[in-house]
Amino acid sequence: MExxxxxxxxxxxxxxxxxxxxxxxxxxxxxxxxxxIVHVDLDCFYAQVEMxxxxxxxxxxxxVQQKYLVVTCNYEARKLGVKKxxxxxxxxEKCPQLVLVNGEDLTRYREMSYKVTELLEEFSPVVERLGFxxxxxxxxxMVEKRLEQLQSDELSALTVSGHVYNNQPVNPRDxxxxxxxxxxxxxxxxxxxxxxxxxxxxxxxxxxNKLLAxxxxxxxxxxxxTVLLPESSQELIHSLNHIKEMPGIGYKTTKRLEAxxxxxxxxxxxxxxxxxEKELGISVAQRIQxxxxxxxxxxVTPSGPPQSFSEEDSFKKCSSEVEAKTKIEELLASLLNRVxxxxxxxxxxxxxxxxxxxxxxxxxxxxxxxxxxxxxxxxGAGNYDVMTPMVDILMKLFRNMVNVKVPFHLTLLSVCFxxxxxxxxxxxxxxDYYLTPSLSTTSHAGKRSFKMKDCHMED
DNA sequence: TGGGGTTAT
DNA sequence: ATAACCC
Numbered sequence: 001m002e003x004x005x006x007x008x009x010x011x012x013x014x015x016x017x018x019x020x021x022x023x024x025x026x027x028x029x030x031x032x033x034x035x036x037i038v039h040v041d042l043d044c045f046y047a048q049v050e051m052x053x054x055x056x057x058x059x060x061x062x063x064v065q066q067k068y069l070v071v072t073c074n075y076e077a078r079k080l081g082v083k084k085x086x087x088x089x090x091x092x093e094k095c096p097q098l099v100l101v102n103g104e105d106l107t108r109y110r111e112m113s114y115k116v117t118e119l120l121e122e123f124s125p126v127v128e129r130l131g132f133x134x135x136x137x138x139x140x141x142m143v144e145k146r147l148e149q150l151q152s153d154e155l156s157a158l159t160v161s162g163h164v165y166n167n168q169p170v171n172p173r174d175x176x177x178x179x180x181x182x183x184x185x186x187x188x189x190x191x192x193x194x195x196x197x198x199x200x201x202x203x204x205x206x207x208x209n210k211l212l213a214x215x216x217x218x219x220x221x222x223x224x225x226t227v228l229l230p231e232s233s234q235e236l237i238h239s240l241n242h243i244k245e246m247p248g249i250g251y252k253t254t255k256r257l258e259a260x261x262x263x264x265x266x267x268x269x270x271x272x273x274x275x276x277e278k279e280l281g282i283s284v285a286q287r288i289q290x291x292x293x294x295x296x297x298x299x300v301t302p303s304g305p306p307q308s309f310s311e312e313d314s315f316k317k318c319s320s321e322v323e324a325k326t327k328i329e330e331l332l333a334s335l336l337n338r339v340x341x342x343x344x345x346x347x348x349x350x351x352x353x354x355x356x357x358x359x360x361x362x363x364x365x366x367x368x369x370x371x372x373x374x375x376x377x378x379x380g381a382g383n384y385d386v387m388t389p390m391v392d393i394l395m396k397l398f399r400n401m402v403n404v405k406v407p408f409h410l411t412l413l414s415v416c417f418x419x420x421x422x423x424x425x426x427x428x429x430x431x432d433y434y435l436t437p438s439l440s441t442t443s444h445a446g447k448r449s450f451k452m453k454d455c456h457m458e459d
Numbered sequence: 460t461g462g463g464g465t466t467a468t
Numbered sequence: 469a470t471a472a473c474c475c
Contacts (some may be wrong), residue, residue, distance in 0.1 A: 028468090307465075310462085
């Protein structure tokens with residue numbers, strides 16, 4: 001559903017800057033529509049959180065362990081040869097002094113992650129999360145405002161903060177250069193605030209779109225920032241050694257591209273568009289071929305509160321219904337606590353399994369169903385009332401997927417709450433609530449802008 | 460590979 | 469419900 005600003009008065013903060021840009025005529029004629037985007041990427045995030053929890057770990061090589069993997073490690077450990085996603089055995093072999101902490105419970109990481117997003121939102125509300133440790137921020141409007149405030153003598157004295165990609169000289173008369181440069185100064189303030197208020201360090205990249213901002217953020221590593229000026233964008237994308245390094249081109253697409261003889265970014269740039277469209281479908285083909293030129297018009301979409309909550313556990317073997325039920329109960333108990341804190345209510349529950357198999361890269365199956373309304377209402381305070389009926393529902397979903405009369409071997413169970421709705425969601429036919437912001441004072445909901453999709457919920 | 464997330468079909 | 473993508 002698209003709404004134009006013209007339909008609404010007064011113009012307020014409720015709509016994202018994207019819509020403002022697309023629909024509004026306030027953009028001064030002749031001004032460039034080039035965006036200023038930043039990608040912020042925390043340094044070895046889980047390890048940083050652990051070092052803040054226990055400062056004695058700070059000067060030691062530290063790895064964060066989930067099952068038999070070291071999922072991330074600090075820079076002390078990296079110097080000694082430990083890599084991300086290395087097995088515990090290999091890591092200990094490379095680095096016998098490695099200190100390991102268990103990171104299977106994501107609670108503290110998740111909490112710190114949202115603190116970072118909220119801090120960035122204070123600078124500009126358009127913040128998109130990517131995993132727990134990366135955020136995109138659209139700084140276009142903020143840069144414009146700062147430029148308006150500047151006197152001409154201040155304007156000529158502007159300097160870049162951090163690195164310039166490729167050491168490209170800044171042209172002080174180039175309006176794009178100036179805007180990116182102001183972006184780099186805002187980003188330096190963001191990183192300083194992250195450090196002063198949360199004790200976290202990270203990298204950042206400033207560029208004219210999300211793809212380039214993300215690629216350039218990793219150029220100087222740890223705790224540094226880099227700005228990309230438009231003239232160097234081709235150098236940046238060609239610095240990738242393989243198309244699999246291009247964000248947006250994943251495992252499957254890489255395999256299909258390789259089958260077509262495409263392995264470098266230039267291969268993809270020069271490959272016939274029509275053939276690519278036939279092979280991959282028009283949507284994927286056009287999108288990734290634009291990516292290969294460094295073009296990415298996807299907006300920074302404000303993430304807002306999460307769309308789903310899930311807890312999972314992997315293991316060597318689960319082969320009985322009783323065993324599965326015990327694990328499901330544990331997952332559900334944690335989830336109920338989380339959903340309770342959020343304040344919104346899930347209307348759908350899903351069970352996910354992974355069956356044992358020697359090959360098969362990705363094999364997961366799921367079943368979902370609506371949560372009965374009488375259970376939804378009880379969610380919040382006494383979560384013990386809802387445990388039993390919810391486990392019953394989950395076990396029905398389980399038996400729908402797994403024939404318990406024949407032997408089975410599972411290696412993962414996961415429970416997911418989704419289709420989250422605010423308590424005071426407007427209903428069809430009572431649209432007088434129309435522009436009333438959420439009254440909820442719970443953690444996320446109170447801070448968020450009103451969203452049109454909250455308005456028309458069919459049950 | 461872990462323990463999460465998202466959007467598109 | 470699955471498949472693709474991201475970390």
